[in-house]
Structures are given as C-alpha cells and as structure tokens.
Amino acid sequence: MTGNALLPGWWNNEENKWLEDKEMISTSTGNLVWVIIVWLRYCELTGDETYLEAALNLGQWIFEHTYDTRGDGGYTGGYLGWANDPPEKLYWKSTEHNIDIYVAFMKLFELTGDSIWKNRALHAKGFVEAMWDSIGGHFWTGTLVDGVTENKDVLPADVNTWGFMALQGYKExxxxxxxxxxxxxxxxxxxFKGFDFNDDRDGVWFEGTAHMVIAFQILSENLKAGEFLAELRRAQNEANNANGRGIVAACHDGVTTGFDWVYNNRLHIGATAWYIFAEKGYNPYWGTGMLPSDANGDGSINVQDVICIINVILDTGTASGSPDCNDDGNVNVQDVICVINKILGG
Known part of the structure; x- marks a missing residue:
C-alpha cells in the first residue's frame, strides 16, 4: 500500500475545522531516537535485519544534523516548523534526548561492530553525565539555546528515571x-497518588508514575513498585475518561510541566506503553526484565554477567539487565565481586 500519510491533528467543533499541532509534524531528536530503539529491538528479538538499514540511516541523519560541540557536547533538539515552511533548527540540548541517543547508538555499535557508533554514543553520554548535579542529586533538563548554560528553570522527573534506567547508575x-x-x-x-512531571506536584502524571514503578523494580523496592502499579491498574478502570484499556495522561486536565504545554485527562499512548512495561517489569532501553545481577538480561546469573559488567566499567559494552549487583547506585569492580559471590553461592 502506498500513499500520503495524514498529519496528526483533531477536529475542532467550535471552529468547525481540522487543527494540527506544529510539534507533531516537526522533527524532535528524542522521538526519532525511540524509533531507532524499537527497530533495533526487533532485530535483536527476531534476527531479522529488515529495519537495520533504516536505523543506520536515521542514526546518520541525527548525527549529521544535531551533533554539537558547544559546551559539553551532545546533540541538539531537532527542528521545528510546518511542512511547507523552512524548518527552524533547535539549538538547545535535552538531557533526555541524549540519554536516548546514547542507548540507540550503543545498540547500533553492538549490532554492527562499527566503533563509530560507540564514539557517537559516548559523545551523548558525556553530555548526560555533565548534566548531573551531584549536590542536588538530580539531572538538569539540558541547556539553553547557547548550548552551554544549564537550563535550571524546570526540573522534570523523567530525565532522572530515564537516566537511571539507561546509564545503570545514578540511584540518587x-x-x-x-x-x-x-x-x-x-x-x-x-x-489518585503517583508522581508529577515536575516538582510542583499539581497532579498525577501516569506515564511518569510507570517510570517510577520500573525504577523501583530495578532497585528491588518491590513494595513501592507494587503500590504504584496498583494505582496504574486502578487508573485504567476508574480514572476520569478511562476506557478500561488505555491509560490517561493525567488524573485531571492541565497538569503542568514547567514548559509551555500541559498534560490533560485524555487517553495517552505514552502512558499506556509505559504502563505495559511496568506490568511486564521491563526496561525498554535495554529490552530486559529486572532480575537483580543479571547484567546481560538472559534470565540467569553466570560468568557472562561478570564479562558484561567489566565491559560496562571499561565502556566497551552495555548491560541489557541489572549490573548494579550491590545496589549502591554505581557500576564498578565491587559489582564484579558481588556477581562472582552469587555464582559461587556466597
């Protein structure tokens, strides 16, 4: 089947016309990277490399159009604009986007063996690590348009939970x-109870609540994970505008983010997807469940996990599972010793 894809939008009864959102048809770096992660996970699961070339092409586009050397490096936000207008390059840098890029490019490295993708991944990781505020115990959201000045106006939750899931550290x-x-x-x-998008706590953001469930699962904080997973299950059936299948974005309209957009009480693909991940105990970055010390995510703890952790420490590979064996928020030689002790029954 061929043809033109319809742009996302909605019918406005008051204005009696079809409306579209500029953000939906623009090119967000983070959104593109999630497509790469999905394609590569398909390759990993099936051995079918149908989408590998597309992932490589999209990764190359991201590198050519968003790679940045200002300040702490990293990659910029993408492009904004209507389909028929010249696109506006977004010069700010998002910690969240760079977390996604690190994972996607490391997966490209692992699937192709081409070290250029590892170098590009570490360029993103370096930016993310530079955005860590060791005093506050959180990540900054990114930079302003100068590419250097940290954006301290908004403190989102997701950059912290995603940073933890992707970088296998930063428990704080x-x-x-x-x-x-x-x-x-x-x-x-x-x-309802749960977690907000930012620190003004003006409502429950259900996608972010699912993020925290997964983070608690990784940390083996099972009581907390179960408590908030139960809230998500209840929201599926009892939240205003629930349909018993999907998850609404927020428990009420107008939950603020600190940016120029809000979450409303409407069914939401992102919230629903992350709820499914939470139900499955699944970290979508590395495509694995949450067995503690199972660093390579193969469902067992053995010498391959020792090798996997060593590769993480040396930045020569990534962990698809949970490499922080001793649960101290860092991945280091103590985790190697911890896994060896578990293998030996200690």
Missing part, C-alpha cells in the same frame, strides 16, 4: 523524584 536520581515529585493525594481531589 530516583530518590530525588520520590522526594520532590510524589503526589499523595492529588491536590485536585482526583483520588
């Missing part, structure tokens, strides 16, 4: 979200 970031973004109960009287 999860604690920061728990301490600063937890909503219990919703101030609007919605009857």
């Amino acid at each position: 970031a999860v604690a920061w979200v728990e301490d600063n973004c937890k909503v219990d109960p919703c101030p609007k009287g919605c009857g």
Whole structure:
C-alpha cells in the first residue's frame, strides 16, 4: 500500500475545522531516537535485519544534523516548523534526548561492530553525565539555546528515571523524584497518588508514575513498585475518561510541566506503553526484565554477567539487565565481586 500519510491533528467543533499541532509534524531528536530503539529491538528479538538499514540511516541523519560541540557536547533538539515552511533548527540540548541517543547508538555499535557508533554514543553520554548535579542529586533538563548554560528553570522527573534506567547508575536520581515529585493525594481531589512531571506536584502524571514503578523494580523496592502499579491498574478502570484499556495522561486536565504545554485527562499512548512495561517489569532501553545481577538480561546469573559488567566499567559494552549487583547506585569492580559471590553461592 502506498500513499500520503495524514498529519496528526483533531477536529475542532467550535471552529468547525481540522487543527494540527506544529510539534507533531516537526522533527524532535528524542522521538526519532525511540524509533531507532524499537527497530533495533526487533532485530535483536527476531534476527531479522529488515529495519537495520533504516536505523543506520536515521542514526546518520541525527548525527549529521544535531551533533554539537558547544559546551559539553551532545546533540541538539531537532527542528521545528510546518511542512511547507523552512524548518527552524533547535539549538538547545535535552538531557533526555541524549540519554536516548546514547542507548540507540550503543545498540547500533553492538549490532554492527562499527566503533563509530560507540564514539557517537559516548559523545551523548558525556553530555548526560555533565548534566548531573551531584549536590542536588538530580539531572538538569539540558541547556539553553547557547548550548552551554544549564537550563535550571524546570526540573522534570523523567530525565532522572530515564537516566537511571539507561546509564545503570545514578540511584540518587530516583530518590530525588520520590522526594520532590510524589503526589499523595492529588491536590485536585482526583483520588489518585503517583508522581508529577515536575516538582510542583499539581497532579498525577501516569506515564511518569510507570517510570517510577520500573525504577523501583530495578532497585528491588518491590513494595513501592507494587503500590504504584496498583494505582496504574486502578487508573485504567476508574480514572476520569478511562476506557478500561488505555491509560490517561493525567488524573485531571492541565497538569503542568514547567514548559509551555500541559498534560490533560485524555487517553495517552505514552502512558499506556509505559504502563505495559511496568506490568511486564521491563526496561525498554535495554529490552530486559529486572532480575537483580543479571547484567546481560538472559534470565540467569553466570560468568557472562561478570564479562558484561567489566565491559560496562571499561565502556566497551552495555548491560541489557541489572549490573548494579550491590545496589549502591554505581557500576564498578565491587559489582564484579558481588556477581562472582552469587555464582559461587556466597
């Protein structure tokens, strides 16, 4: 089947016309990278490399159009504009986007063996690590348009949970979200508890609540994971505008983000997808479940996990599972010793 894809949008009854959102048809670096991650996961699961060339082409486009050398390096935000207008390059840099790029490019390296992708991945990782605020115990959202100045105006939850999932460290970031973004109960009287997008705690953001469930699962904090997973299950059936299948974005309309957009009480693909991941105990960055010490994500703990952790320490590979064996928030030689002890029954 061939033809033109319809642009995303919605019918406005009051204006009696079809409306479109510029953001939906623009080119966000982070959104493109998630497509690469999905394609490569398909390759890993099936051995079918149908989408590998597309992933390589898209990765090359991201490198050529968003690679940045200002400040701490990294990659810029993409392009903004309507289909028929010249696109506006976005010069700010997002920590979240660079987390995604690190994972996607490391996966390209692992699937192709081409070290150029590893170097490009580490360029993104270096930016992410530079955005870590060791005093506050959280990641900054990224930079302003100068590519150097840290954006300290907004403190999102997701950059912290995603940084933890992707970089296999930074346990403090999860604690920061728990301490600063937890909503219990919703101030609007919605009857739900969970986590907000940012630290103003004006409502429950269900996608971010699923992020925290997965983070708790990785940390083996099972009581907390179960508590908030139960809230997501309840939201599927009881939240306003729920349909018993999908998950709404927020427990009420107008949950703020600190940026120029809000989350409303509408069914949401992102919230639903992350709820499924939470139900499965699945880290979508590395495509694995949450067996502690199973660094390579193959469902067992053995010498291959020792090798995997050593590769993570040396930056010669990544972990598809949980390499932080001793649960101290870092991946180092102590985790190698920890896994060896588990293998030997110690």
